Amino acid sequence: MTPGARVAAAIQILDRILAGQQAEPALIAWARASRFAGSGDRAAVRDLVFQALRRRDSLAALGGALSGRGLMLGMLRAEGADSDAIFSGTGHAPPPLTEAERTAGAPIAQAEALPDLPDWLWPLWQASLGARALSLAHAMRDRAPLWLRVNPRRATPAQAIAALTDAGIDAIPDPHLPTALRVTSGERRVHGAAPYRAGWVEMQDLSPQIACSLLAPRPGQQVLDYCAGGGGKSLALLAVTDLSVTAHDAAPARMSDLPERAARAGVSVTLSPPAPSGQNYDLIIADVPCSGSGTWRRKPDAKWRLTPERLAELCALQAEILDDCADLVRPGGRIAYMTCSLLDAENGDQIDRFVARNQRFTEPERRLLTPEDASDGFFVSILTHSAGAA
Structure with a gap:
């Protein structure tokens, strides 16, 4: 053509x-x-x-x-x-x-x-991001890079980079997280490349990789990936620590390829609903459904389809998921609440409301990642059950 x-x-x-x-x-x-x-x-x-x-x-x-x-x-x-x-x-x-x-x-x-954002959303975006609002809106106009996560159970970052180079793929490590590799050329070859098929690398954006690195669960702990989707965060934790991981999703079909991915990575994940007895888990990852405003470089049509009504529905669902997780984490355990959003309504405001109605939880850490300091827009809040030691 x-x-x-x-x-x-x-x-x-x-x-x-x-x-x-x-x-x-x-x-x-x-x-x-x-x-x-x-x-x-x-x-x-x-x-x-x-x-x-x-x-x-x-x-x-x-x-x-x-x-x-x-x-x-x-x-x-x-x-x-x-x-x-x-x-x-x-x-x-x-x-x-x-x-x-x-x-x-x-x-x-x-x-x-x-700003290249819907008119109704721009005031919320400004209120959430302040002086960075326009620069971050403009950052969403650029094409997002492809990031890979090296699986230490299979290879070192240097080995993975060499194998990718042999496959015609150039990648460089993040200076702060060496197991995160940014693909600089040949990104369309990744799926068919030997290091990907052998489980040496997985596709995962830098921002969720950073979020997972903050969690550092201890070996043997019980982990629930509550909104697992493809299970990328389960695999990221299992790549560095021996854990008992249960993956759950309201739409189980989203997890259909997780057993194959886990086998390729040399780990095991249990696909199951949460334990009915409750309060069993040391760590619950809740990467909740959200507007996806942090990923609009990858899915740009989504920002034009988001409506105020849909955002309100998502915020209500997020609050419901948080309350469900509160009944499943053990005393002294943690909930890692995550979104791929840059909006306060889904992030800090959501957590503030949760802590107000669940005062046995404290929030020792909260981070907002953006294209200016990581890759996708991503929010993580670590909530600790105040009873007992973590």
């Missing part, structure tokens, strides 16, 4: 998304209907679509319209590219620009001042 044909495809897909379709189904539908597109073309079109969604409002301002065509025109203007060369109307390229399109659009400085 020519550059113009790729832009035309992105316009078509973006119009479907703007009409209400989610990004992934829209991309899949286009790929299935476009058998002529090779893997490189599909990747390039996907990148165009996601780049446009990350900067939807500012690109629409530059392009003069909130439409697929307006977003692509705005992107070309932001990059200083030749719009006429793309909007040529030749072959499968989009039709030439109209005179109205040539004169439409805001100045770059005006467009760049937009």
Whole structure:
């Protein structure tokens, strides 16, 4: 596909998304209907679509319209590219620009001042992040890096880096957490690479890796991964400590590949509901359902689909999960509450309300990680049951 044909495809897909379709189904539908597109073309079109969604409002301002065509025109203007060369109307390229399109659009400085967040959410974002609000909103407009976690049961960081290099993948360690590797090239090769298939590395963003490193459970402790999903945090803890880990999720299908991943990593996880007797667990990890506002670089359409009503529903569910965990942790045990959100309503405010109604808990540590000091936006609060020793 020519550059113009790729832009035309992105316009078509973006119009479907703007009409209400989610990004992934829209991309899949286009790929299935476009058998002529090779893997490189599909990747390039996907990148165009996601780049446009990350900067939807500012690109629409530059392009003069909130439409697929307006977003692509705005992107070309932001990059200083030749719009006429793309909007040529030749072959499968989009039709030439109209005179109205040539004169439409805001100045770059005006467009760049937009936060690229929903209007209703911007005041909450500002209240949560203060002076960093605009810089962090703009950080969400960049593509997120791919991070890997080295499994010490299988390899050292140096061995993993060498094996990845042999597989055509370049990675460098985080200076503060050497088992965290940032992929700098070849990220699409990771799934098929020998070190990944052998359990030497797992995909996991730097921020949750840092959060897991704060927990440091003692060998032999009973751990409940309450909202386990794919089980990445269970595997991260088991990679460095021998534990008895139970993984639970309200939607068990999310854990379907966890046994295979655990076997590849050389560890064992029990998939089960929490123990009915309660107060058995030394540590409960509650990575709760949330807005995902910290991951919007990876899922940019999600920020435009979030509503005030959905945020309120999520906050109510988070409070319910915290109260459930309070009945399952043993006296002296800990709850690690986590979100991939940057919003106070889901983070500090949620914990403050929990401690107010559950005064046997204290909060010795709270951290908010952002793209400015880690990778994804991520919040962790460690809550200790005050009765007994931890």
